[in-house]
Amino acid sequence: MEKDKILALIEKELVIVFGCTEPVAIALAAATAKSYVRGEIEELIVKASGNIIKNAKSVGIPGMSGKGLEFSAAIGAVAGNPKRKLELLDGLTKSDENRAFDLIEAGIVLASQADTAKLLYIEVIIRTNTQSSRVIISDNHTNITLIEVDGKLIMHGGCENSSNLSAENNLVDLTIDEIYEWILQVDINKLLLVKKSVELNKAIGMEGLSGNYGLNVGRTIKENVEKGILSNDIGTAAMSLAAAGSDARMAGSTLPVIANTGSGNQGIAVTLPVVAVAEKLQVSEEKMIRAVALSHLVTIHIKSKFGRLSALCGVTTAGMGASAAIVYLLDGTLQQVKAAVQNTIGNVSGMICDGAKAGCAMKVSTCSNVAVQSALLALSDQEIQSTDGFIHNDVEKTIEAFCTLGNEGTRQTDEWILKLMMEK
Structure with missing residues:
Protein backbone atom coordinates (compact mmCIF):
# COMPACT_ATOMS: atom_id res chain seq x y z
CA MET A 1 0.00 0.00 0.00
CA GLU A 2 1.40 3.38 -0.99
CA LYS A 3 1.73 5.82 1.90
CA ASP A 4 -0.17 8.61 0.19
CA LYS A 5 -3.21 6.37 -0.34
CA ILE A 6 -3.59 5.71 3.37
CA LEU A 7 -3.23 9.42 4.11
CA ALA A 8 -5.84 10.14 1.44
CA LEU A 9 -8.10 7.61 3.14
CA ILE A 10 -7.72 9.40 6.47
CA GLU A 11 -8.43 12.77 4.86
CA LYS A 12 -11.52 11.40 3.12
CA GLU A 13 -13.08 9.65 6.10
CA LEU A 14 -12.20 12.00 8.97
CA VAL A 15 -14.40 15.07 8.53
CA ILE A 16 -15.73 17.73 10.88
CA VAL A 17 -19.44 17.27 11.57
CA PHE A 18 -21.77 19.64 13.38
CA GLY A 19 -24.65 17.52 14.63
CA CYS A 20 -25.79 13.97 13.86
CA THR A 21 -24.99 13.17 10.23
CA GLU A 22 -28.44 11.92 9.16
CA PRO A 23 -30.46 15.07 10.01
CA VAL A 24 -27.54 17.16 8.76
CA ALA A 25 -27.61 15.31 5.43
CA ILE A 26 -31.35 16.00 5.15
CA ALA A 27 -30.68 19.67 5.86
CA LEU A 28 -27.91 19.67 3.25
CA ALA A 29 -30.24 18.25 0.59
CA ALA A 30 -32.88 20.85 1.45
CA ALA A 31 -30.38 23.73 1.51
CA THR A 32 -29.03 22.64 -1.86
CA ALA A 33 -32.53 22.43 -3.34
CA LYS A 34 -33.43 25.88 -2.00
CA SER A 35 -30.25 27.41 -3.43
CA TYR A 36 -31.53 26.67 -6.94
CA VAL A 37 -34.93 28.36 -6.67
CA ARG A 38 -36.26 31.84 -5.94
CA GLY A 39 -39.40 32.85 -4.10
CA GLU A 40 -41.27 31.75 -1.01
CA ILE A 41 -41.47 28.03 -0.29
CA GLU A 42 -44.95 26.67 -0.93
CA GLU A 43 -44.15 22.96 -0.60
CA LEU A 44 -41.21 21.08 0.88
CA ILE A 45 -41.17 17.31 0.42
CA VAL A 46 -38.56 15.00 1.92
CA LYS A 47 -38.35 11.28 1.20
CA ALA A 48 -35.76 9.14 2.97
CA SER A 49 -34.68 5.53 3.28
CA GLY A 50 -35.63 3.65 6.42
CA ASN A 51 -32.13 3.85 7.89
CA ILE A 52 -32.08 7.63 7.49
CA ILE A 53 -35.50 7.86 9.15
CA LYS A 54 -34.25 5.74 12.07
CA ASN A 55 -31.35 8.09 12.75
CA ALA A 56 -33.11 11.40 12.09
CA LYS A 57 -36.31 10.71 14.00
CA SER A 58 -35.29 11.37 17.60
CA VAL A 59 -31.78 12.79 17.77
CA GLY A 60 -31.13 16.34 18.97
CA ILE A 61 -29.99 19.05 16.56
CA PRO A 62 -27.27 21.39 17.88
CA GLY A 63 -28.71 24.47 19.55
CA MET A 64 -32.25 23.68 18.38
CA SER A 65 -35.36 22.39 20.16
CA GLY A 66 -36.82 20.92 16.97
CA LYS A 67 -35.99 17.45 15.69
CA GLY A 68 -37.15 14.93 13.11
CA LEU A 69 -37.21 14.78 9.31
CA GLU A 70 -39.57 17.70 8.81
CA PHE A 71 -37.57 20.03 11.02
CA SER A 72 -34.23 18.96 9.53
CA ALA A 73 -35.49 19.71 6.02
CA ALA A 74 -37.12 22.97 7.06
CA ILE A 75 -34.10 24.37 8.91
CA GLY A 76 -31.84 23.44 6.00
CA ALA A 77 -34.15 25.13 3.50
CA VAL A 78 -34.55 28.39 5.42
CA ALA A 79 -31.06 28.85 6.83
CA GLY A 80 -28.54 26.25 5.63
CA ASN A 81 -25.54 27.13 3.51
CA PRO A 82 -24.89 24.09 1.27
CA LYS A 83 -21.28 25.13 0.70
CA ARG A 84 -20.56 24.26 4.34
CA LYS A 85 -21.64 20.63 3.82
CA LEU A 86 -21.78 18.77 7.15
CA GLU A 87 -21.12 21.98 9.09
CA LEU A 88 -24.09 23.83 7.61
CA LEU A 89 -26.09 23.92 10.86
CA ASP A 90 -23.33 25.68 12.79
CA GLY A 91 -24.20 29.21 13.90
CA LEU A 92 -27.96 29.10 13.30
CA THR A 93 -30.14 31.33 15.44
CA LYS A 94 -33.46 31.21 17.27
CA SER A 95 -34.91 33.28 14.43
CA ASP A 96 -33.84 30.57 11.96
CA GLU A 97 -35.48 27.93 14.12
CA ASN A 98 -38.72 29.93 14.27
CA ARG A 99 -38.77 30.27 10.47
CA ALA A 100 -38.42 26.48 10.18
CA PHE A 101 -41.28 25.97 12.64
CA ASP A 102 -43.40 28.41 10.63
CA LEU A 103 -43.04 26.20 7.54
CA ILE A 104 -43.99 23.10 9.50
CA GLU A 105 -46.96 24.77 11.17
CA ALA A 106 -48.19 25.95 7.76
CA GLY A 107 -48.50 22.28 6.79
CA ILE A 108 -46.26 22.56 3.73
CA VAL A 109 -43.47 20.24 4.93
CA LEU A 110 -44.18 16.60 4.14
CA ALA A 111 -41.96 13.63 5.04
CA SER A 112 -42.27 9.97 4.05
CA GLN A 113 -40.26 6.82 3.48
CA ALA A 114 -38.70 6.56 0.03
CA ASP A 115 -39.32 3.51 -2.13
CA THR A 116 -35.67 2.54 -2.56
CA ALA A 117 -33.35 -0.35 -1.90
CA LYS A 118 -30.57 2.04 -0.90
CA LEU A 119 -29.74 2.23 2.79
CA LEU A 120 -28.70 5.87 2.56
CA TYR A 121 -31.08 7.86 0.38
CA ILE A 122 -32.54 11.37 0.75
CA GLU A 123 -34.73 13.14 -1.81
CA VAL A 124 -35.93 16.71 -1.32
CA ILE A 125 -38.37 18.56 -3.55
CA ILE A 126 -39.01 22.28 -3.10
CA ARG A 127 -41.74 24.20 -4.88
CA THR A 128 -42.01 27.99 -4.69
CA ASN A 129 -44.47 30.35 -6.33
CA THR A 130 -42.18 30.56 -9.37
CA GLN A 131 -39.89 27.50 -9.50
CA SER A 132 -39.25 23.94 -8.37
CA SER A 133 -36.15 21.92 -7.59
CA ARG A 134 -35.27 18.34 -6.70
CA VAL A 135 -32.09 17.06 -5.03
CA ILE A 136 -31.01 13.50 -4.22
CA ILE A 137 -28.26 12.42 -1.84
CA SER A 138 -27.35 8.73 -1.79
CA ASP A 139 -24.78 6.27 -0.43
CA ASN A 140 -22.73 8.96 1.32
CA HIS A 141 -23.99 11.81 3.53
CA THR A 142 -22.60 14.51 1.21
CA ASN A 143 -22.91 12.62 -2.07
CA ILE A 144 -25.34 14.64 -4.22
CA THR A 145 -26.24 12.43 -7.16
CA LEU A 146 -29.00 14.47 -8.80
CA ILE A 147 -30.12 18.10 -9.10
CA GLU A 148 -33.17 19.12 -11.16
CA VAL A 149 -34.57 22.63 -11.59
CA ASP A 150 -38.00 23.14 -13.15
CA GLY A 151 -37.89 19.54 -14.37
CA LYS A 152 -34.57 20.01 -16.18
CA LEU A 153 -31.53 17.97 -15.21
CA ILE A 154 -28.78 20.23 -13.88
CA MET A 155 -26.45 17.60 -12.46
CA HIS A 156 -26.41 13.83 -12.44
CA GLY A 157 -23.37 12.19 -10.97
CA GLY A 158 -21.81 11.76 -7.56
CA CYS A 159 -20.41 8.43 -6.52
CA GLU A 160 -23.14 5.86 -7.16
CA ASN A 161 -21.60 3.19 -4.98
CA SER A 162 -23.11 1.10 -2.20
CA SER A 163 -19.77 1.03 -0.42
CA ASN A 164 -18.28 4.03 1.33
CA LEU A 165 -15.02 3.49 -0.55
CA SER A 166 -14.67 3.55 -4.31
CA ALA A 167 -12.19 2.85 -7.04
CA GLU A 168 -12.91 6.35 -8.36
CA ASN A 169 -11.16 7.76 -5.30
CA ASN A 170 -8.14 5.51 -5.89
CA LEU A 171 -8.73 3.79 -2.60
CA VAL A 172 -7.84 0.14 -2.24
Whole structure:
Protein backbone atom coordinates (compact mmCIF):
# COMPACT_ATOMS: atom_id res chain seq x y z
CA MET A 1 0.00 0.00 0.00
CA GLU A 2 1.40 3.38 -0.99
CA LYS A 3 1.73 5.82 1.90
CA ASP A 4 -0.17 8.61 0.19
CA LYS A 5 -3.21 6.37 -0.34
CA ILE A 6 -3.59 5.71 3.37
CA LEU A 7 -3.23 9.42 4.11
CA ALA A 8 -5.84 10.14 1.44
CA LEU A 9 -8.10 7.61 3.14
CA ILE A 10 -7.72 9.40 6.47
CA GLU A 11 -8.43 12.77 4.86
CA LYS A 12 -11.52 11.40 3.12
CA GLU A 13 -13.08 9.65 6.10
CA LEU A 14 -12.20 12.00 8.97
CA VAL A 15 -14.40 15.07 8.53
CA ILE A 16 -15.73 17.73 10.88
CA VAL A 17 -19.44 17.27 11.57
CA PHE A 18 -21.77 19.64 13.38
CA GLY A 19 -24.65 17.52 14.63
CA CYS A 20 -25.79 13.97 13.86
CA THR A 21 -24.99 13.17 10.23
CA GLU A 22 -28.44 11.92 9.16
CA PRO A 23 -30.46 15.07 10.01
CA VAL A 24 -27.54 17.16 8.76
CA ALA A 25 -27.61 15.31 5.43
CA ILE A 26 -31.35 16.00 5.15
CA ALA A 27 -30.68 19.67 5.86
CA LEU A 28 -27.91 19.67 3.25
CA ALA A 29 -30.24 18.25 0.59
CA ALA A 30 -32.88 20.85 1.45
CA ALA A 31 -30.38 23.73 1.51
CA THR A 32 -29.03 22.64 -1.86
CA ALA A 33 -32.53 22.43 -3.34
CA LYS A 34 -33.43 25.88 -2.00
CA SER A 35 -30.25 27.41 -3.43
CA TYR A 36 -31.53 26.67 -6.94
CA VAL A 37 -34.93 28.36 -6.67
CA ARG A 38 -36.26 31.84 -5.94
CA GLY A 39 -39.40 32.85 -4.10
CA GLU A 40 -41.27 31.75 -1.01
CA ILE A 41 -41.47 28.03 -0.29
CA GLU A 42 -44.95 26.67 -0.93
CA GLU A 43 -44.15 22.96 -0.60
CA LEU A 44 -41.21 21.08 0.88
CA ILE A 45 -41.17 17.31 0.42
CA VAL A 46 -38.56 15.00 1.92
CA LYS A 47 -38.35 11.28 1.20
CA ALA A 48 -35.76 9.14 2.97
CA SER A 49 -34.68 5.53 3.28
CA GLY A 50 -35.63 3.65 6.42
CA ASN A 51 -32.13 3.85 7.89
CA ILE A 52 -32.08 7.63 7.49
CA ILE A 53 -35.50 7.86 9.15
CA LYS A 54 -34.25 5.74 12.07
CA ASN A 55 -31.35 8.09 12.75
CA ALA A 56 -33.11 11.40 12.09
CA LYS A 57 -36.31 10.71 14.00
CA SER A 58 -35.29 11.37 17.60
CA VAL A 59 -31.78 12.79 17.77
CA GLY A 60 -31.13 16.34 18.97
CA ILE A 61 -29.99 19.05 16.56
CA PRO A 62 -27.27 21.39 17.88
CA GLY A 63 -28.71 24.47 19.55
CA MET A 64 -32.25 23.68 18.38
CA SER A 65 -35.36 22.39 20.16
CA GLY A 66 -36.82 20.92 16.97
CA LYS A 67 -35.99 17.45 15.69
CA GLY A 68 -37.15 14.93 13.11
CA LEU A 69 -37.21 14.78 9.31
CA GLU A 70 -39.57 17.70 8.81
CA PHE A 71 -37.57 20.03 11.02
CA SER A 72 -34.23 18.96 9.53
CA ALA A 73 -35.49 19.71 6.02
CA ALA A 74 -37.12 22.97 7.06
CA ILE A 75 -34.10 24.37 8.91
CA GLY A 76 -31.84 23.44 6.00
CA ALA A 77 -34.15 25.13 3.50
CA VAL A 78 -34.55 28.39 5.42
CA ALA A 79 -31.06 28.85 6.83
CA GLY A 80 -28.54 26.25 5.63
CA ASN A 81 -25.54 27.13 3.51
CA PRO A 82 -24.89 24.09 1.27
CA LYS A 83 -21.28 25.13 0.70
CA ARG A 84 -20.56 24.26 4.34
CA LYS A 85 -21.64 20.63 3.82
CA LEU A 86 -21.78 18.77 7.15
CA GLU A 87 -21.12 21.98 9.09
CA LEU A 88 -24.09 23.83 7.61
CA LEU A 89 -26.09 23.92 10.86
CA ASP A 90 -23.33 25.68 12.79
CA GLY A 91 -24.20 29.21 13.90
CA LEU A 92 -27.96 29.10 13.30
CA THR A 93 -30.14 31.33 15.44
CA LYS A 94 -33.46 31.21 17.27
CA SER A 95 -34.91 33.28 14.43
CA ASP A 96 -33.84 30.57 11.96
CA GLU A 97 -35.48 27.93 14.12
CA ASN A 98 -38.72 29.93 14.27
CA ARG A 99 -38.77 30.27 10.47
CA ALA A 100 -38.42 26.48 10.18
CA PHE A 101 -41.28 25.97 12.64
CA ASP A 102 -43.40 28.41 10.63
CA LEU A 103 -43.04 26.20 7.54
CA ILE A 104 -43.99 23.10 9.50
CA GLU A 105 -46.96 24.77 11.17
CA ALA A 106 -48.19 25.95 7.76
CA GLY A 107 -48.50 22.28 6.79
CA ILE A 108 -46.26 22.56 3.73
CA VAL A 109 -43.47 20.24 4.93
CA LEU A 110 -44.18 16.60 4.14
CA ALA A 111 -41.96 13.63 5.04
CA SER A 112 -42.27 9.97 4.05
CA GLN A 113 -40.26 6.82 3.48
CA ALA A 114 -38.70 6.56 0.03
CA ASP A 115 -39.32 3.51 -2.13
CA THR A 116 -35.67 2.54 -2.56
CA ALA A 117 -33.35 -0.35 -1.90
CA LYS A 118 -30.57 2.04 -0.90
CA LEU A 119 -29.74 2.23 2.79
CA LEU A 120 -28.70 5.87 2.56
CA TYR A 121 -31.08 7.86 0.38
CA ILE A 122 -32.54 11.37 0.75
CA GLU A 123 -34.73 13.14 -1.81
CA VAL A 124 -35.93 16.71 -1.32
CA ILE A 125 -38.37 18.56 -3.55
CA ILE A 126 -39.01 22.28 -3.10
CA ARG A 127 -41.74 24.20 -4.88
CA THR A 128 -42.01 27.99 -4.69
CA ASN A 129 -44.47 30.35 -6.33
CA THR A 130 -42.18 30.56 -9.37
CA GLN A 131 -39.89 27.50 -9.50
CA SER A 132 -39.25 23.94 -8.37
CA SER A 133 -36.15 21.92 -7.59
CA ARG A 134 -35.27 18.34 -6.70
CA VAL A 135 -32.09 17.06 -5.03
CA ILE A 136 -31.01 13.50 -4.22
CA ILE A 137 -28.26 12.42 -1.84
CA SER A 138 -27.35 8.73 -1.79
CA ASP A 139 -24.78 6.27 -0.43
CA ASN A 140 -22.73 8.96 1.32
CA HIS A 141 -23.99 11.81 3.53
CA THR A 142 -22.60 14.51 1.21
CA ASN A 143 -22.91 12.62 -2.07
CA ILE A 144 -25.34 14.64 -4.22
CA THR A 145 -26.24 12.43 -7.16
CA LEU A 146 -29.00 14.47 -8.80
CA ILE A 147 -30.12 18.10 -9.10
CA GLU A 148 -33.17 19.12 -11.16
CA VAL A 149 -34.57 22.63 -11.59
CA ASP A 150 -38.00 23.14 -13.15
CA GLY A 151 -37.89 19.54 -14.37
CA LYS A 152 -34.57 20.01 -16.18
CA LEU A 153 -31.53 17.97 -15.21
CA ILE A 154 -28.78 20.23 -13.88
CA MET A 155 -26.45 17.60 -12.46
CA HIS A 156 -26.41 13.83 -12.44
CA GLY A 157 -23.37 12.19 -10.97
CA GLY A 158 -21.81 11.76 -7.56
CA CYS A 159 -20.41 8.43 -6.52
CA GLU A 160 -23.14 5.86 -7.16
CA ASN A 161 -21.60 3.19 -4.98
CA SER A 162 -23.11 1.10 -2.20
CA SER A 163 -19.77 1.03 -0.42
CA ASN A 164 -18.28 4.03 1.33
CA LEU A 165 -15.02 3.49 -0.55
CA SER A 166 -14.67 3.55 -4.31
CA ALA A 167 -12.19 2.85 -7.04
CA GLU A 168 -12.91 6.35 -8.36
CA ASN A 169 -11.16 7.76 -5.30
CA ASN A 170 -8.14 5.51 -5.89
CA LEU A 171 -8.73 3.79 -2.60
CA VAL A 172 -7.84 0.14 -2.24
CA ASP A 173 -8.69 -2.60 0.20
CA LEU A 174 -6.54 -2.61 3.31
CA THR A 175 -5.60 -5.36 5.71
CA ILE A 176 -4.87 -5.02 9.40
CA ASP A 177 -1.31 -6.16 8.71
CA GLU A 178 -0.78 -3.27 6.28
CA ILE A 179 -2.42 -0.76 8.61
CA TYR A 180 -0.27 -1.84 11.55
CA GLU A 181 2.95 -1.67 9.52
CA TRP A 182 2.03 1.80 8.26
CA ILE A 183 1.25 3.05 11.79
CA LEU A 184 4.70 2.01 13.00
CA GLN A 185 6.60 3.95 10.34
CA VAL A 186 4.47 6.95 9.32
CA ASP A 187 5.89 10.41 10.04
CA ILE A 188 3.93 11.71 13.04
CA ASN A 189 3.73 15.16 11.40
CA LYS A 190 1.47 13.65 8.76
CA LEU A 191 -1.14 12.73 11.36
CA LEU A 192 -2.29 16.27 12.15
CA LEU A 193 -5.89 15.41 11.24
CA VAL A 194 -5.78 12.48 13.66
CA LYS A 195 -4.44 14.85 16.33
CA LYS A 196 -7.30 17.23 15.59
CA SER A 197 -9.78 14.37 16.02
CA VAL A 198 -8.34 13.85 19.50
CA GLU A 199 -8.66 17.54 20.35
CA LEU A 200 -12.20 18.10 19.06
CA ASN A 201 -13.65 14.82 20.26
CA LYS A 202 -12.07 15.12 23.69
CA ALA A 203 -13.60 18.59 24.02
CA ILE A 204 -17.11 17.20 23.56
CA GLY A 205 -16.29 14.34 25.92
CA MET A 206 -15.30 16.82 28.63
CA GLU A 207 -18.46 18.81 27.87
CA GLY A 208 -20.53 15.70 28.48
CA LEU A 209 -18.76 15.03 31.76
CA SER A 210 -19.39 18.54 33.07
CA GLY A 211 -22.85 19.28 31.63
CA ASN A 212 -26.33 17.79 31.77
CA TYR A 213 -26.89 15.92 28.51
CA GLY A 214 -29.24 13.10 27.61
CA LEU A 215 -28.97 10.14 29.96
CA ASN A 216 -25.71 11.43 31.48
CA VAL A 217 -24.16 7.99 30.99
CA GLY A 218 -20.56 9.19 31.03
CA ARG A 219 -21.03 11.56 33.95
CA THR A 220 -22.85 8.88 35.98
CA ILE A 221 -19.95 6.46 35.50
CA LYS A 222 -17.51 9.18 36.62
CA GLU A 223 -19.62 10.01 39.68
CA ASN A 224 -19.74 6.36 40.72
CA VAL A 225 -15.97 6.13 40.40
CA GLU A 226 -15.70 9.13 42.72
CA LYS A 227 -18.07 7.43 45.19
CA GLY A 228 -15.91 4.31 45.17
CA ILE A 229 -18.69 2.15 43.69
CA LEU A 230 -16.77 1.66 40.44
CA SER A 231 -13.00 1.23 40.22
CA ASN A 232 -10.82 3.93 38.73
CA ASP A 233 -9.27 1.79 35.98
CA ILE A 234 -8.74 1.98 32.23
CA GLY A 235 -12.12 0.33 31.56
CA THR A 236 -14.18 2.89 33.45
CA ALA A 237 -12.04 5.73 32.09
CA ALA A 238 -12.71 4.56 28.53
CA MET A 239 -16.43 4.11 29.14
CA SER A 240 -16.89 7.42 30.95
CA LEU A 241 -15.14 9.73 28.48
CA ALA A 242 -16.53 8.08 25.34
CA ALA A 243 -20.09 7.85 26.65
CA ALA A 244 -19.96 11.48 27.79
CA GLY A 245 -19.05 12.56 24.27
CA SER A 246 -22.03 10.67 22.91
CA ASP A 247 -24.28 12.06 25.66
CA ALA A 248 -23.47 15.61 24.59
CA ARG A 249 -23.63 14.99 20.86
CA MET A 250 -26.93 13.10 20.88
CA ALA A 251 -28.54 15.76 23.07
CA GLY A 252 -27.69 18.62 20.70
CA SER A 253 -24.36 20.03 21.95
CA THR A 254 -23.11 22.86 19.77
CA LEU A 255 -19.56 21.48 19.74
CA PRO A 256 -18.30 19.89 16.50
CA VAL A 257 -16.75 16.43 16.29
CA ILE A 258 -14.58 14.65 13.78
CA ALA A 259 -16.55 11.77 12.34
CA ASN A 260 -15.27 8.43 11.17
CA THR A 261 -16.84 7.05 7.94
CA GLY A 262 -19.79 9.41 8.12
CA SER A 263 -20.68 8.97 11.80
CA GLY A 264 -19.86 11.38 14.60
CA ASN A 265 -20.68 8.77 17.23
CA GLN A 266 -18.23 6.40 15.56
CA GLY A 267 -15.67 9.19 15.56
CA ILE A 268 -16.18 9.59 19.30
CA ALA A 269 -16.09 5.84 19.96
CA VAL A 270 -12.95 5.42 17.84
CA THR A 271 -10.99 8.17 19.58
CA LEU A 272 -12.09 8.69 23.19
CA PRO A 273 -11.66 5.17 24.65
CA VAL A 274 -8.13 5.21 23.23
CA VAL A 275 -7.43 8.72 24.56
CA ALA A 276 -8.74 7.77 28.02
CA VAL A 277 -6.55 4.66 28.17
CA ALA A 278 -3.51 6.57 26.84
CA GLU A 279 -3.92 9.23 29.51
CA LYS A 280 -4.39 6.61 32.21
CA LEU A 281 -1.20 4.87 31.10
CA GLN A 282 0.61 8.22 30.73
CA VAL A 283 2.07 7.35 27.35
CA SER A 284 3.64 9.97 25.09
CA GLU A 285 1.48 12.15 22.85
CA GLU A 286 3.08 10.57 19.79
CA LYS A 287 2.17 7.06 20.92
CA MET A 288 -1.40 8.16 21.65
CA ILE A 289 -1.79 9.75 18.21
CA ARG A 290 -0.42 6.64 16.48
CA ALA A 291 -2.84 4.53 18.51
CA VAL A 292 -5.80 6.73 17.57
CA ALA A 293 -4.72 6.58 13.92
CA LEU A 294 -4.68 2.77 14.18
CA SER A 295 -8.18 2.84 15.69
CA HIS A 296 -9.46 5.10 12.90
CA LEU A 297 -7.95 2.99 10.13
CA VAL A 298 -9.09 -0.40 11.45
CA THR A 299 -12.62 1.00 11.73
CA ILE A 300 -12.47 2.50 8.24
CA HIS A 301 -11.23 -0.85 6.92
CA ILE A 302 -14.17 -2.69 8.47
CA LYS A 303 -16.72 -0.02 7.52
CA SER A 304 -15.56 -0.14 3.90
CA LYS A 305 -17.17 -3.59 3.77
CA PHE A 306 -19.91 -3.00 6.35
CA GLY A 307 -21.39 0.10 4.69
CA ARG A 308 -22.57 3.44 6.06
CA LEU A 309 -25.85 2.24 7.58
CA SER A 310 -27.12 -1.12 8.75
CA ALA A 311 -29.52 -2.88 11.10
CA LEU A 312 -26.46 -3.43 13.30
CA CYS A 313 -24.94 -0.67 15.42
CA GLY A 314 -21.99 0.98 13.70
CA VAL A 315 -20.35 1.81 17.04
CA THR A 316 -19.45 -1.89 17.30
CA THR A 317 -16.97 -1.34 14.47
CA ALA A 318 -15.46 1.56 16.41
CA GLY A 319 -15.03 -0.81 19.35
CA MET A 320 -13.09 -3.12 17.05
CA GLY A 321 -10.75 -0.30 16.08
CA ALA A 322 -10.37 0.87 19.67
CA SER A 323 -9.50 -2.65 20.86
CA ALA A 324 -6.64 -2.82 18.36
CA ALA A 325 -5.38 0.58 19.49
CA ILE A 326 -5.49 -0.36 23.18
CA VAL A 327 -3.32 -3.41 22.46
CA TYR A 328 -0.86 -1.08 20.72
CA LEU A 329 -0.83 1.26 23.74
CA LEU A 330 0.01 -1.72 25.96
CA ASP A 331 2.89 -2.76 23.67
CA GLY A 332 1.14 -5.78 22.20
CA THR A 333 2.15 -7.58 19.02
CA LEU A 334 0.47 -7.54 15.62
CA GLN A 335 -1.01 -10.96 16.35
CA GLN A 336 -2.47 -9.62 19.60
CA VAL A 337 -3.90 -6.63 17.75
CA LYS A 338 -5.71 -9.01 15.41
CA ALA A 339 -6.82 -11.18 18.34
CA ALA A 340 -8.39 -8.14 20.02
CA VAL A 341 -10.41 -7.41 16.88
CA GLN A 342 -11.50 -11.06 16.75
CA ASN A 343 -12.59 -10.93 20.40
CA THR A 344 -14.58 -7.73 19.88
CA ILE A 345 -16.36 -9.11 16.83
CA GLY A 346 -17.25 -12.23 18.77
CA ASN A 347 -18.73 -10.11 21.57
CA VAL A 348 -20.77 -7.20 20.19
CA SER A 349 -21.60 -8.28 16.63
CA GLY A 350 -25.34 -8.65 17.34
CA MET A 351 -26.00 -5.18 18.73
CA ILE A 352 -28.86 -3.63 16.74
CA CYS A 353 -29.24 -0.02 15.63
CA ASP A 354 -32.61 1.40 16.63
CA GLY A 355 -31.83 4.93 15.57
CA ALA A 356 -29.78 7.88 16.79
CA LYS A 357 -30.88 9.01 20.24
CA ALA A 358 -29.73 9.65 23.81
CA GLY A 359 -29.47 5.92 24.46
CA CYS A 360 -26.62 5.64 21.94
CA ALA A 361 -24.30 6.74 24.75
CA MET A 362 -25.03 3.45 26.53
CA LYS A 363 -23.96 1.53 23.42
CA VAL A 364 -20.82 3.64 23.16
CA SER A 365 -20.08 2.82 26.81
CA THR A 366 -20.65 -0.90 26.20
CA CYS A 367 -18.42 -1.02 23.13
CA SER A 368 -15.69 0.95 24.91
CA ASN A 369 -15.70 -1.53 27.78
CA VAL A 370 -15.64 -4.45 25.35
CA ALA A 371 -12.67 -2.86 23.55
CA VAL A 372 -10.69 -2.82 26.80
CA GLN A 373 -11.76 -6.34 27.75
CA SER A 374 -10.95 -7.72 24.30
CA ALA A 375 -7.53 -6.07 24.33
CA LEU A 376 -6.63 -7.43 27.76
CA LEU A 377 -7.68 -10.94 26.74
CA ALA A 378 -5.59 -10.67 23.58
CA LEU A 379 -2.57 -9.48 25.58
CA SER A 380 -2.93 -12.66 27.65
CA ASP A 381 -2.96 -14.59 24.35
CA GLN A 382 -6.64 -15.42 24.73
CA GLU A 383 -8.56 -15.34 21.45
CA ILE A 384 -11.97 -16.61 20.38
CA GLN A 385 -11.34 -19.76 18.36
CA SER A 386 -12.57 -20.56 14.87
CA THR A 387 -14.73 -23.33 16.34
CA ASP A 388 -16.91 -20.63 17.91
CA GLY A 389 -19.74 -18.97 15.99
CA PHE A 390 -18.76 -17.33 12.71
CA ILE A 391 -15.20 -16.52 13.85
CA HIS A 392 -12.46 -17.64 11.44
CA ASN A 393 -8.75 -18.27 12.01
CA ASP A 394 -8.04 -15.31 9.72
CA VAL A 395 -9.22 -11.95 11.11
CA GLU A 396 -9.90 -10.68 7.57
CA LYS A 397 -12.32 -13.56 6.96
CA THR A 398 -13.98 -12.84 10.31
CA ILE A 399 -14.45 -9.22 9.25
CA GLU A 400 -15.99 -10.42 5.97
CA ALA A 401 -18.39 -12.68 7.88
CA PHE A 402 -19.37 -9.88 10.26
CA CYS A 403 -20.03 -7.52 7.36
CA THR A 404 -22.08 -10.15 5.54
CA LEU A 405 -24.20 -10.48 8.66
CA GLY A 406 -24.70 -6.71 8.77
CA ASN A 407 -25.45 -6.36 5.07
CA GLU A 408 -27.26 -9.55 4.08
CA GLY A 409 -28.37 -11.27 7.26
CA THR A 410 -30.35 -8.49 8.90
CA ARG A 411 -32.57 -7.05 6.17
CA GLN A 412 -35.78 -8.26 7.78
CA THR A 413 -34.48 -7.13 11.17
CA ASP A 414 -34.00 -3.64 9.75
CA GLU A 415 -37.60 -3.56 8.51
CA TRP A 416 -38.94 -4.68 11.87
CA ILE A 417 -36.85 -2.17 13.83
CA LEU A 418 -38.26 0.70 11.77
CA LYS A 419 -41.79 -0.70 11.99
CA LEU A 420 -41.59 -0.94 15.78
CA MET A 421 -40.16 2.56 16.03
CA MET A 422 -42.86 4.10 13.84
CA GLU A 423 -45.72 2.30 15.63
CA LYS A 424 -45.02 4.00 18.98
